[in-house]
Amino acid sequence: MELTRRDAAAALAAIGATGGVALGVRRATGDGGRGGAEAEPARDGDGTPGDEAVREAMTAVARTVYPEAVSGLDAFVDGLLDGRLDGSAHAEGIRAAVAEVESAARSWYGAPVADLSPADRDDLLREMGADVAEENPDGTTAERVRYYVVNELLLALYASPTGGELVGIENPQGHAGGAESYRRGPR
Amino acid sequence: MSGAEDASGGRDARYRQTGDRARGDVDRTPVPDTDVCVVGAGPAGALVADRLAGDREVVVLDAGPRFDPADRLARQERAIRPFYDRPDVWDVGGERDAHEIAGDRPYPLNHARVKGVGGSTLHWQGMVMRLHEDDFNSGTARGVGPDWPIDYEDLRPYYAEAERELGVAGASDNPYAPPREEPHPMPAFEPSYSDSLFAEACESLGIAMHSVPNARNSEPYDGRSPCVGYGTCQPVCPSGAKYDATVHVERAEERGATVIDRASVRSLEHDGDDRVTAAVYATPDGAEHRQTADAFVVAAGGVETPRLLLLSAADRYPEGLANGSGHVGEFFMDHLFAGAGGTLDEPTRQNHVGFYTSACDQFYDEADEAQAPFKLEFFNYAGPSPVETALSGDDWGDPLLDQLREGYGNHVAMGGLVEQAPRADSRIALADDRTDDHGDPAPRVEWSVGERALDTIERANEIQVAILEELGADVEWVAGPDATGPAYHHMGTTRMSDDPDRGVVDADCRTHDLDNCWIASSSVFPTSGAMNPTLTIAALALRVADDVEARLSAQT
Ligand SMILES: Cc1cc2nc3c(=O)[nH]c(=O)nc-3n(C[C@H](O)[C@H](O)[C@H](O)COP(=O)(O)OP(=O)(O)OC[C@H]3O[C@@H](n4cnc5c(N)ncnc54)[C@H](O)[C@@H]3O)c2cc1C
Numbered sequence: 001m002e003l004t005r006r007d008a009a010a011a012l013a014a015i016g017a018t019g020g021v022a023l024g025v026r027r028a029t030g031d032g033g034r035g036g037a038e039a040e041p042a043r044d045g046d047g048t049p050g051d052e053a054v055r056e057a058m059t060a061v062a063r064t065v066y067p068e069a070v071s072g073l074d075a076f077v078d079g080l081l082d083g084r085l086d087g088s089a090h091a092e093g094i095r096a097a098v099a100e101v102e103s104a105a106r107s108w109y110g111a112p113v114a115d116l117s118p119a120d121r122d123d124l125l126r127e128m129g130a131d132v133a134e135e136n137p138d139g140t141t142a143e144r145v146r147y148y149v150v151n152e153l154l155l156a157l158y159a160s161p162t163g164g165e166l167v168g169i170e171n172p173q174g175h176a177g178g179a180e181s182y183r184r185g186p187r
Numbered sequence: 188m189s190g191a192e193d194a195s196g197g198r199d200a201r202y203r204q205t206g207d208r209a210r211g212d213v214d215r216t217p218v219p220d221t222d223v224c225v226v227g228a229g230p231a232g233a234l235v236a237d238r239l240a241g242d243r244e245v246v247v248l249d250a251g252p253r254f255d256p257a258d259r260l261a262r263q264e265r266a267i268r269p270f271y272d273r274p275d276v277w278d279v280g281g282e283r284d285a286h287e288i289a290g291d292r293p294y295p296l297n298h299a300r301v302k303g304v305g306g307s308t309l310h311w312q313g314m315v316m317r318l319h320e321d322d323f324n325s326g327t328a329r330g331v332g333p334d335w336p337i338d339y340e341d342l343r344p345y346y347a348e349a350e351r352e353l354g355v356a357g358a359s360d361n362p363y364a365p366p367r368e369e370p371h372p373m374p375a376f377e378p379s380y381s382d383s384l385f386a387e388a389c390e391s392l393g394i395a396m397h398s399v400p401n402a403r404n405s406e407p408y409d410g411r412s413p414c415v416g417y418g419t420c421q422p423v424c425p426s427g428a429k430y431d432a433t434v435h436v437e438r439a440e441e442r443g444a445t446v447i448d449r450a451s452v453r454s455l456e457h458d459g460d461d462r463v464t465a466a467v468y469a470t471p472d473g474a475e476h477r478q479t480a481d482a483f484v485v486a487a488g489g490v491e492t493p494r495l496l497l498l499s500a501a502d503r504y505p506e507g508l509a510n511g512s513g514h515v516g517e518f519f520m521d522h523l524f525a526g527a528g529g530t531l532d533e534p535t536r537q538n539h540v541g542f543y544t545s546a547c548d549q550f551y552d553e554a555d556e557a558q559a560p561f562k563l564e565f566f567n568y569a570g571p572s573p574v575e576t577a578l579s580g581d582d583w584g585d586p587l588l589d590q591l592r593e594g595y596g597n598h599v600a601m602g603g604l605v606e607q608a609p610r611a612d613s614r615i616a617l618a619d620d621r622t623d624d625h626g627d628p629a630p631r632v633e634w635s636v637g638e639r640a641l642d643t644i645e646r647a648n649e650i651q652v653a654i655l656e657e658l659g660a661d662v663e664w665v666a667g668p669d670a671t672g673p674a675y676h677h678m679g680t681t682r683m684s685d686d687p688d689r690g691v692v693d694a695d696c697r698t699h700d701l702d703n704c705w706i707a708s709s710s711v712f713p714t715s716g717a718m719n720p721t722l723t724i725a726a727l728a729l730r731v732a733d734d735v736e737a738r739l740s741a742q743t
C-alpha cells in the first residue's frame with residue numbers, strides 16, 4: 001500500500017504538527033521522569049544532527065519498523081518531519097535520539113544507519129533495546145529511542161488512513177476521518 | 188476589610204485579554220463591586236456565570252489553569268501514547284490534587300476530574316440524559332433514600348434549556364425516557380454498524396434498543412464543528428464537537444464576567460448575620476486575595492465543594508460552613524460500571540468514534556427496594572485501538588502488523604451504569620495528615636457501596652451476557668460486583684432537603700445556614716438515579732442562576 005505526502009499530512013493533522021507544545025512543558029518542568037536517573041547523554045559528542053541527517057536516519061528506521069506492504073516511505077517521513085522538526089522541545093528530542101542511534105550505528109557497525117543492510121538495522125535497534133523498551137521521553141537511551149524514533153514513526157503510520165487500513169480501520173483513532181465510517185459495514 | 192479596599196483597580200485597567208495572558212501578564216487580583224462570585228469553572232459554574240453576566244458583575248475563580256486550545260492535538264497525542272497516564276492528559280496530579288483513599292473500595296480520584304477552565308467536561312464523554320420521574324421520588328416510589336424536594340416537572344423546562352445550551356444530539360425514539368415537549372436541538376447520531384449486529388440479538392430476546400443523547404454536534408451548532416471522528420472523545424476532543432464548559436466560560440467573559448484561573452479558593456468567610464462575605468484564594472505568585480460579593484455560588488464539583496465547606500469551619504460554624512445538619516461530605520455516591528464483552532467471528536468495526544449510539548433503558552424503572560435502576564450501553568469502542576497497541580508492542584515490521592490484525596476487528600462489548608443508594612458512611616472528609624500545595628487538609632474519599640447496587644450489577648451482567656451469547660459472541664470478560672468501578676460522577680455530598688436537619692441546601696440549592704450562598708453541583712443530588720449526571724447539573728445550575736438573580740433583584 002502506497003503511503004503519500006497526503007498520508008503524512010493526515011498523520012500530522014492527527015498527532016499535531018507541534019507535538020512538542022504541551023509535551024515540551026512536561027520536559028521543561030518535569031524532574032526527569034521515570035527512569036530519568038539512568039538517562040545517558042548522546043555518545044558521539046559532536047552535536048545534534050541537522051534536518052537532512054535526521055530525515056535520512058528516520059527514513060532508514062521506517063524501513064525497518066514499517067511493514068513490507070507499505071511503500072512511499074520517503075515522501076511520508078519527509079512530510080511528517082516537515083511538521084515535527086519545528087524547533088520545539090519534542091523536535092530536539094527527536095534529534096537527540098537520532099544522534100544516539102547514529103552513534104551506535106557507527107561504533108557497532110561502522111556506518112550510518114541509512115547505509116546498513118536491513119538485517120543490520122534491525123539488529124542495531126534491537127541491540128539498543130528499542131524493541132522491548134517502554135517509551136519514555138526522559139528515560140534511558142532505549143526508552144528515548146523508542147519514544148522519539150520508533151514510536152514517533154509507528155504513531156504516524158497507524159494514525160494515518162493508509163496505516164489504519166492495513167489493520168482494517170480506515171478511520172483510526174487520532175485521524176479525523178469523519179462521522180460516517182463507524183456506520184459502514186465491512187467491505 | 189471591604190472588597191473595594193483590597194482590589195487593585197477597576198476592570199478597565201485589568202489585563203485579561205488573551206494576548207496579555209499568553210505573555211504571562213495576568214491580573215489575578217479581586218474585582219471590586221462584584222455581585223456574584225462563582226467558585227469553579229466547570230459546566231455548573233460556567234452556566235451560572237454566563238446566565239448572570241449580562242446584568243451582574245460576575246467573577247469566576249478556578250483552581251486550575253486555562254488550557255490553550257492550540258494544545259489539544261498534543262493532549263490527544265498524550266491520550267494515545269502509552270507513556271502518559273490519563274491524568275497526564277489534562278495535567279491532573281501532584282500536590283495540588285493530593286488526596287487520601289480510605290474507604291472499602293479504591294477510588295482513583297485524579298482519573299475522575301480535571302481542574303481548570305472547563306472543568307471535568309474537558310475529559311468527559313458527553314453522554315447526557317434526563318433523570319427519570321421516579322428518580323426524584325426514590326423514597327416513595329422505590330423505598331430507597333429520601334425523595335428530592337423537587338420533581339421532574341420542576342426541572343423539565345430547565346432540562347430543555349440545558350439541552351440547548353450544551354447542544355444535544357438526540358431523538359425521541361426512547362419509549363422509556365421521561366416526557367419531553369420538543370425535539371433535541373440536533374438530530375441523533377445514526378446507529379453504528381455494531382449496533383445493527385446487536386439489534387438482531389436484542390430483537391430475538393425482546394430487548395429494546397434506542398438512540399442515546401450526546402452533548403456532541405451531529406451537525407454544526409453554536410459556532411462549533413460537527414463531529415469529525417477523531418475517536419478520542421474521552422479524554423480530549425480536538426475538534427470542539429464535544430461540548431465542554433469552555434463554551435460557557437468564553438461566552439460569560441464576552442458578556443463581561445471576569446474569570447480568574449489558578450485561583451484556588453481556600454476558604455469562605457462569613458459575617459455574624461449568616462452571610463458569606465468573601466472567598467479567600469491563593470494565586471501562583473504566592474499572594475492571598477479576598478474576593479467579596481453579594482452572592483456566592485460554590486460549583487467546585489462533588490468532592491471539592493464539601494471539602495471547601497469543611498475547610499471554612501469557624502467559631503460560628505465549628506463543623507464547617509453550611510454544616511448545621513452535619514451532612515456535609517456524607518452520602519458520597521457514584522454510578523457503578525457493569526459490563527461484558529468478547530469477540531465474534533466477523534468484523535465489528537470498532538474504534539472509529541469514541542462515543543456510543545445505542546442504549547437500553549428498558550429495565551430502569553423496574554427498580555425497587557431490592558433492585559437499583561440501571562441502564563445498558565452498546566459500545567462502539569470495544570477491544571484494542573490498533574494505534575495504541577502498536578506503540579506498546581515488542582516487535583515491529585510485519586510481525587507487528589500481524590499482531591495488530593489479530594488483535595483488532597472482532598470485538599464487541601456492552602457497558603451499563605447502576606445507581607448506588609446513599610449511605611452516611613460513604614463520604615468525603617478532610618484527611619488527617621495529608622495536605623495540598625497550600626498546606627490545607629486534602630480530601631479523603633471513603634467510598635462504600637451496598638448490596639442493592641452489587642446485586643443489580645449482577646442482574647445487568649446477566650442481561651449483557653445473554654445478549655452477547657445470542658449474538659454468537661465468545662464472552663471473554665465480565666465486569667461484575669468484584670471488578671466494578673466508579674463512572675466518575677461525584678454526587679450526594681451536600682444533599683438537598685427541605686429540612687435543615689436532613690440536608691445542606693434547600694430546594695433552590697441555597698444553603699440552609701447561609702442566606703447568600705448557593706451550591707451548583709451534583710453534590711446536591713439526594714439520590715443519584717443511574718443516568719449520567721451532567722445534564723441534571725446543568726439544569727440545576729440554570730435554575731440556581733434564576734434564583735440568585737431573583738434574590739439580588741429583591742434586595743435592590
Ligand atoms: C472520564 C470522565 C467521563 C465522564 N463522562 C460523563 C458523561 O458521559 N456524562 C456525564 O453526564 N458526565 C460525565 N462525567 C462527569 C462530568 O464531567 C461531571 O459531572 C461535570 O464535569 C461536573 O461539573 P461541575 O461543574 O460540577 O464540576 P467540574 O467539571 O469538576 O468542575 C469543577 C471546577 O471547580 C474547580 N475547583 C475545585 N475546587 C476549587 C477551589 N477550591 N477553588 C477554585 N476552583 C475550584 C476545579 O478546578 C474545576 O475546574 C465524566 C467525568 C469523567 C472524569
Ligand code: SF4
Pocket residue numbers: 403413414415416417418419420421423424425426427428429539540541542
Ligand atoms: S469522535 Fe469524539 S473526539 Fe472525535 S470529533 Fe467526534 S466528538 Fe470529537
